[in-house]
Amino acid sequence: MSIRDEFDFIKQITPKRTLPEEVIVGIGDDAAIVRPKAYTDMISCTDTMVENVHFARKTMSPYQIGHKALAANISDVAAMGGMAKYYLVSLVVPSHWKEEELVDLYRGMEELAMQHHMVLIGGDTVSTNGPLIVNVTVLGEITKGKSLRRSHARPGDVIFITGTVGDSAAGLHILLNDQDSNEYLLKRHQLPEPQVLAGTIMIEFERVAVNDISDGVASEAIEIAEASQVNMILEENLLPLSSEILSFGRGQAINWALYGGEDYQLIGCISEELWPELKQQFTANNIKVEQVGTVQTGTGQVFLKKDQDLIELKKQGYNHFKHGDQNETTVDN
Numbered sequence: 001m002s003i004r005d006e007f008d009f010i011k012q013i014t015p016k017r018t019l020p021e022e023v024i025v026g027i028g029d030d031a032a033i034v035r036p037k038a039y040t041d042m043i044s045c046t047d048t049m050v051e052n053v054h055f056a057r058k059t060m061s062p063y064q065i066g067h068k069a070l071a072a073n074i075s076d077v078a079a080m081g082g083m084a085k086y087y088l089v090s091l092v093v094p095s096h097w098k099e100e101e102l103v104d105l106y107r108g109m110e111e112l113a114m115q116h117h118m119v120l121i122g123g124d125t126v127s128t129n130g131p132l133i134v135n136v137t138v139l140g141e142i143t144k145g146k147s148l149r150r151s152h153a154r155p156g157d158v159i160f161i162t163g164t165v166g167d168s169a170a171g172l173h174i175l176l177n178d179q180d181s182n183e184y185l186l187k188r189h190q191l192p193e194p195q196v197l198a199g200t201i202m203i204e205f206e207r208v209a210v211n212d213i214s215d216g217v218a219s220e221a222i223e224i225a226e227a228s229q230v231n232m233i234l235e236e237n238l239l240p241l242s243s244e245i246l247s248f249g250r251g252q253a254i255n256w257a258l259y260g261g262e263d264y265q266l267i268g269c270i271s272e273e274l275w276p277e278l279k280q281q282f283t284a285n286n287i288k289v290e291q292v293g294t295v296q297t298g299t300g301q302v303f304l305k306k307d308q309d310l311i312e313l314k315k316q317g318y319n320h321f322k323h324g325d326q327n328e329t330t331v332d333n
Contacts (some may be wrong), residue, residue, distance in 0.1 A: 043140040051131035059175040066108025073138035075194035079212035080204030082142035089123035092133035152209035153228035153269035153275035157295035169260025208269040218313040231298025
């Protein structure tokens with residue numbers, strides 16, 4: 001392993017901040033101890049990123065890798081309407097990663113954690129002959145008895161998306177193909193911002209179905225449709241696309257939006273009656289949100305309405321580094 005002294009490394013990555021009162025034991029013992037508040041439920045999620053599968057040194061710095069690894073988990077908690085509070089990190093480290101680079105990776109997580117008032121409470125580090133593997137577990141909290149669920153969509157609902165989609169895939173395309181830099185698109189790929197405030201706004205509504213957009217709009221919509229046993233109709237001309245991504249052409253932009261992933265925006269469904277109020281609250285908090293379709297009675301299918309045609313969308317995995325850009329051609333111009 002490239003870490004010279006394990007105890008010194010732990011000292012370097014341990015947050016220097018005072019622990020919140022509910023953390024009884026943090027880093028430095030066999031396990032952490034957290035005392036949940038009586039009026040909350042706990043949310044937990046974990047995500048694993050593997051070098052040259054989920055990230056590459058060509059496209060991201062150690063700091064950016066750390067940021068994204070934590071952001072992915074914060075986004076999952078936000079999609080449930082919760083607040084991320086604590087995180088644990090396990091690294092499987094090859095010899096070609098220097099200790100200074102690993103410290104920078106943790107710095108990427110810590111600076112994002114500070115923005116969201118989170119604290120590192122544990123983890124593990126082991127060596128490997130393979131690639132770097134980063135596993136992050138996040139614990140969060142939510143008001144007891146409340147949560148946003150994929151299974152909450154109902155026929156007649158409005159489908160909405162926060163922000164713009166496809167930008168992360170466009171940023172990665174630029175990096176992999178050594179094209180002229182576009183700072184907006186690169187930042188959307190390398191330093192994504194989880195939509196925590198949007199989640200906390202939605203939790204106050206009676207019923208909202210939500211998913212975070214980590215695998216592309218098509219995949220996330222299908223997960224909601226299947227969990228709720230409804231059909232969803234997405235309008236191609238309503239998908240929120242940035243002016244920057246449209247410079248690649250509308251057809252390519254739509255493909256990235258549907259299948260690119262890693263935007264960490266939110267797609268959701270809410271009753272038509274409550275949609276104006278939700279949109280107003282988002283707008284008041286400077287959160288971009290647009291209606292992109294409607295929910296119908298069905299059995300778990302998602303369709304893209306293009307002009308007068310309905311195209312059924314399928315789940316489609318997206319491995320940027322194994323397949324390059326060959327799977328960016330699902331929807332034609």
